[in-house]
Amino acid sequence: MIAEHLLFRSEGGFIRIPIWGHIPLSGPLKKIISHPSFLRLKGIRQLSFSQQVYPGATHTRFEHSIGVYHLMKLILQRMLTNPLAISLQNGNFRFNDHNCRVLLSASLLHDIGHYPHAHIIEEQIPMSEGEAVFSHHEELCDHFIYEQHPGIPTIADILRDDWKVSPESVISLIKGHDTSHFSKLISGTLDPDKMDYLMRDAHHCNIPYGSIDIERLIESFVPDPERERFAITEKGIAPLESLMFAKYMMMRNVYWHHTSRSLSAMLRRLLQDIASENLLPPETLRTLFYGNADDRVLHELKEGIKERQHPLSELLDDIIMRRVYKRAITVSPYLDDIGTTDERWFAYNADTEKRRTKEKEICRYLNTRFGLRLHGHEVVIDPPSKKDIFDYADLRELRVYPTRSEHVHYSLQLNSQYIRFDDLNESVFRSDFILAFERYTKKFRLLARPDLVEHLVDSRREIMEMMSH
Numbered sequence: 001m002i003a004e005h006l007l008f009r010s011e012g013g014f015i016r017i018p019i020w021g022h023i024p025l026s027g028p029l030k031k032i033i034s035h036p037s038f039l040r041l042k043g044i045r046q047l048s049f050s051q052q053v054y055p056g057a058t059h060t061r062f063e064h065s066i067g068v069y070h071l072m073k074l075i076l077q078r079m080l081t082n083p084l085a086i087s088l089q090n091g092n093f094r095f096n097d098h099n100c101r102v103l104l105s106a107s108l109l110h111d112i113g114h115y116p117h118a119h120i121i122e123e124q125i126p127m128s129e130g131e132a133v134f135s136h137h138e139e140l141c142d143h144f145i146y147e148q149h150p151g152i153p154t155i156a157d158i159l160r161d162d163w164k165v166s167p168e169s170v171i172s173l174i175k176g177h178d179t180s181h182f183s184k185l186i187s188g189t190l191d192p193d194k195m196d197y198l199m200r201d202a203h204h205c206n207i208p209y210g211s212i213d214i215e216r217l218i219e220s221f222v223p224d225p226e227r228e229r230f231a232i233t234e235k236g237i238a239p240l241e242s243l244m245f246a247k248y249m250m251m252r253n254v255y256w257h258h259t260s261r262s263l264s265a266m267l268r269r270l271l272q273d274i275a276s277e278n279l280l281p282p283e284t285l286r287t288l289f290y291g292n293a294d295d296r297v298l299h300e301l302k303e304g305i306k307e308r309q310h311p312l313s314e315l316l317d318d319i320i321m322r323r324v325y326k327r328a329i330t331v332s333p334y335l336d337d338i339g340t341t342d343e344r345w346f347a348y349n350a351d352t353e354k355r356r357t358k359e360k361e362i363c364r365y366l367n368t369r370f371g372l373r374l375h376g377h378e379v380v381i382d383p384p385s386k387k388d389i390f391d392y393a394d395l396r397e398l399r400v401y402p403t404r405s406e407h408v409h410y411s412l413q414l415n416s417q418y419i420r421f422d423d424l425n426e427s428v429f430r431s432d433f434i435l436a437f438e439r440y441t442k443k444f445r446l447l448a449r450p451d452l453v454e455h456l457v458d459s460r461r462e463i464m465e466m467m468s469h
Helices: 002-008 027-033 036-043 050-054 061-081 083-087 097-109 118-123 138-147 155-161 167-175 192-205 214-219 234-255 260-278 282-290 294-308 312-320 344-348 351-371 392-397 405-412 431-441 450-458 460-467
Strands: 011-018 021-025 221-224 229-232 326-331 379-382 446-447
Touching: 002 061, 011 036, 011 061, 011 234, 011 260, 011 392, 021 379, 021 431, 027 155, 027 405, 036 061, 036 138, 036 294, 050 260, 061 083, 061 097, 061 214, 083 138, 083 221, 097 167, 118 138, 118 260, 118 351, 138 155, 138 167, 138 460, 155 167, 192 214, 214 234, 214 294, 229 234, 234 431, 234 460, 260 312, 260 326, 260 351, 260 446, 282 294, 294 312, 326 450, 326 460, 351 379, 351 450, 351 460, 392 431, 405 431, 446 450, 450 460
Parallel strands: none
Antiparallel strands: 011 021, 221 229, 326 446, 379 446
16 A cells, blocks of 8 residues: 555655654655755745744745645544544545545645745735736646656656556645545644644744644544544644634734734735736736745846836835835724624725725825825735634534543434534633634734824824725
8 A cells, every 4th residue: 555655654764844853755755845846835935024023934835835744644644543533434534545645645735836925915816907817826736736847757747656646636635626525634623734834833933822732633633524524532622722822823923913914915015006007917927926936026026117117116125125014094894792894894805906096095195185295005905804714614613522431421412423612611712712813813904104104193084984985
């Protein structure tokens, strides 16, 4: 069985990465991580602009992808060796040779479609003549898996010949189009992607919020065939709590740090203006980003537009030189404690043209009131997204398989051996508690060049009235 070879044997080589240490290398693994299409991930930072706040946050999608592969390997070893995990599998949800190979390869390649600042761009993809300029990174995985390089096989060839899996089955799983009952294992509350990036990001930012007992959490994993996902036993509750709390703290202190958020909003405005005003055609933008590294893409973007003598060059220079726009106005997008949404603030996330039009309108107002000569990009809206940050829906479906005597009585009252995590009443981290995290984290912000902040604060009433229409 090739899966047994991948899971339990080493051919003598190791790769050493932070957090997990020595990871054994197999022949099939080495062929992918040494492939040019995979090596390009060394040029794509995991946290985009966070290194402007935390200088150590220069780690890349390359080591993260290997870390996710490593954790999936540990999970599958548990599924194949633990008597309880073995007994709970059924015909539709079984970790056989083929399924293990597909899951391992999909874990390794789950970020193969990433390009510089992809998560930032995906939050509000710039539009050109009604068409999206960029694709989501998941949709690009087939491009890089089938990408050809002279004299070497494609990753698709390696998957077929060395991993003994269909490239399309791996691509389908990464894109979430999978029909093999395993798609929830790649993205959800308990996915190895989240386990790796939370600990890796905290380590490289040198902050104390990413301490998670991953080994004990994985030791608690059992299959949940009915939901086609993993459940946990009671001993996984405490490490699961630490994972969820780590995500909240990382969102608050790293992922949504105001400097990172400001630079992200500035980049989105820059790219939208470039697309809207056709400073560079969409195909040129795609080529520039899809085949580039973080450290080069902004400078090459500058080279592409410098001949136009466009005022937008100032915004690009501000991003490159870390002249960060500051928070001028902050609004909660929720009307009350139960989470009733004020749709006005979310609408700016979904409507690119509305956002850009309003930013220009505010600049014109400031020009008139204070005698300024703003071009329209000096004020930027940073709206919240309705996207689920904390996997609320997925957590509601998480179940516990009770093994302790004091918990077994729960199963006698239900139609299943499993108990919903929320119903076990063994943790404060219920799904409604996580929803409170979600509401607290999301904010609507108006950002501006530092010298304009006082003007915006003085004009708050008028600007809020403008924003409401």
